[in-house]
Amino acid sequence: MSTTRRKYARRLPPEQRREQLLDAALSLIPAGFDTVTMESVAKQAQVTKPVLYDLFANRSELISALLEREAGRATEQVIAALPTDFATRSPDDAFADAVRVFVNAVVEAPDRWRLVLLPPEGTPREFRAQVELVRVGILAQIEDLAALGLKELGGLDDLDSGLLGHAMLALAEMSGRLVLTDPDKFTPDRLVAFVARIAHGLS
């Protein structure tokens, strides 16, 4: 019973192998994080475990590296969405625009954003912490912007500025989720129009 030897996988330099392994892992996530085992990733990448262990010390490191990569890319997209000026537009238009850019980012990289907005089963604590961290950063920026906007508009002293940022973020996230779960019904345009209407109602 000569155990048939497996065909050698194509040799790859570590850099490339690393990316390929992360891609393999990413592709498994939709089925739930628990299915992202060292075994399954190796299999998915058509490679054996020791190869995986050459590049990532253990499961934790693999997951961590994967999430770092994706979170980084996601963050960049959000940063791009945040308005920085009120010179040209009124604050509520600025908010609507930010939501527009954000929703478009979601539409363009749905898999990535599903990870953030609708995390699958078994999402590691670590990742949620990372997302939360980014969220807090974003929130701070939104709050600054909101404060600026309020000052510019004036006379909205009855609006709780400490909650406004949270609400804006909540609405943006709601929009992102809706466009992910039901893109036909909830188009970017429709969502943006709605949040614009809400923002407008406030002033």
Next chain:
Amino acid sequence: MSTTRRKYARRLPPEQRREQLLDAALSLIPAGFDTVTMESVAKQAQVTKPVLYDLFANRSELISALLEREAGRATEQVIAALPTDFATRSPDDAFADAVRVFVNAVVEAPDRWRLVLLPPEGTPREFRAQVELVRVGILAQIEDLAALGLKELGGLDDLDSGLLGHAMLALAEMSGRLVLTDPDKFTPDRLVAFVARIAHGLS
């Protein structure tokens, strides 16, 4: 080396044992769902595995029973929060009141609601599905109410009624999350005042 025999646990009728085991499981959840193993639950309840297996066929059934119990209790609380009439109050007041009742429910059973609003690591697909189902039901009710409210107020044709319900739910959930994570800063009163202000702004 006579293996010292463990002291017999107090004998309990199945009904009672069942509840106790579910309580034990519930108490483990904050540390993440993965830590809710048959072993850990048995240990927590000061009982051995076969006892557990007498009452729950397998891990899946245990978790399922636990979630069913908690989801049921949570649902009752929400149903109670929903307004049913507009006779006495204006629609935006009705919404604010609903949020008030809801936030109070969260404050009164934080562990339960943390499970729903801030699910811990390893939350089973099954539970998320269950929550989602309830959510959809609630959403439908909210949408009905919102439609009714809009009709009553009249002249708000520019407001996207298909999104209003989602937004209301999103704000309510945001409120629940905030009161869970930072109860000192975000008191029920403050949260309610804020959503009331938003609702008011719309009309």
Next chain:
DNA sequence: CGCAATTACTACGCCCGCGTAGCTTTGTGA
């Protein structure tokens, strides 16, 4: 063309959670 470095593979051992077979204690009612 052959050899050394690099990359990949085989084959284990370990641990831990699941689930079960079969025995032991408790405590109630006849």
Next chain:
DNA sequence: TCACAAAGCTACGCGGGCGTAGTAATTGCG
């Protein structure tokens, strides 16, 4: 009081994911 049903317990086998020690194929460079 004691028998026997109900409730618990011990002790194991299985499977699967983790991580590693040692070996084999590939490939590029002289």
